[in-house]
Amino acid sequence: MAVWDKKILWAVMLVLTDALGQRVNYPDPVCGVKGSTVTLPCSFTPLKSVVVNGREVLIEIIRVVWCKNHELCVFTTPSVYDSESNNNDPRYRYLGDKKGDCTLQISDLQEEDNANFRFRMEANEPRASFTNRSGVRVTVVDGAQMEIRSSRHDGEFKRGESVTLNCSSPMCTIHQLEVTWFRDGFxxxxxxxTVHLRYLTAKDSGNYSCGLKKNERTLSVPYSLHVEEGGGGSLHLIVRLMVGGLLVLFAVIVVVCVIKRTAKKVEDSVIYSSGAIYSTGLRQTTP
Incomplete structure (x- = not known):
């Protein structure tokens, strides 16, 4: 009975502290493949001060804790990270601080990480300690085969082109992956x-596959990439340049012809005018 009374007391304190303005902001549910790494971005806002016996006490966060599958992260709850412990599992890396960042990174995901993770901050004044019970849900997919996605499904490319290959899981969206890439088994x-292949040449041809470094069962179906030897892309560029050059040359010839024709007309007009003036002068001087 005493245990339940203590839990009820803690629950009431949590509600009261939440109403006072304390916050913990969790990310949306996270999905990860077994053996991969995921990051849980998190931020928190502690109280600035509380009044104790008529005296204002400034709040300082002295301990931060992450636990899973427990609503309060208190008492004898096993934690995945405790800032006061020297025996934290190295798979759980705290990337935050005691000021406002509570980000947690989980590496080498295991089935046991398929859980609801919660963060707790503890202050120098117990009334300012707080756990947001909503938490963040982490789903772990075991043995999901990866797949390679490309903008070109046929895998046929010309010399000089580029392509981006993406290694992903069809079962959930994953932002962080430590993968191994292979070409023809090497x-x-x-x-x-992601792999970016720019200025493709024949040596880039081959069967590409990818998989999680620590899980061979995730190796993808090979993606066949073939680059034409002829360099069709360069030839196409050369043809375009030649056509453009011919068009410019044709334009220059047309302009020259127009200029010559105009000059010829002007010259003929001048000669004709000069001849007419000369003939008129002769008639006027004749007795």
């Missing part, structure tokens, strides 16, 4: 979910 240096 590992590439890229480790992110």
């Amino acid at each position: 590992a590439l240096s890229e480790s992110g979910p």
Whole structure:
């Protein structure tokens, strides 16, 4: 009975502190593939001060805790991160502080992480400690085969073109992935979910696949990429340049012809006028 009374007391304190303006902002539900890394962006707003026995006490956050599947993160609740502990699981990395950032990163996701995570801040005055019970839901997908997506489904490219290959899970949207890329069975240096191939040449041709570094079962179906040897893209550019040059040359020839024709007309007009004046002068001087 005493335990339930204590829980009820804590629940009442949580409601009161929330009403006073304390906040914890969680992200939307997060989905991750087993073995991958996810980040839970989080921010919190503690109280600035409380009044104790008629005296204002400035609030300082002295401890931060992340737990899972517990509404309060207090008492004997197992935590995934505790700023006062030296035995935190290294898979859970706290990226925040004690000022307003409570971001948590979970690496090498396991089935046990399929849970509701909650954050708690504890202050120098117990009445200013707070847990937001809504939490953030993390869903873990086990053994989902990755897939490669590209803007070109046929995989046929010309020399000099570019392509971006994306390694993703069809079961949920994942923003952070540590993957291994392969071409014809040989590992590439890229480790992110995206590979950019620019100025393609024949050596880029091959079967590309990707998968999570720590989960071989996620290896994707190969994506076949073929680059034409002929360099059709360069030839097309050369043809366009030649056609453009011919058009410019034709325009210049037309302009020159027009100028010559105009000059010829002016010259003929001058000669004709000079001849007419000369003939008129001869008639006037004849007795």
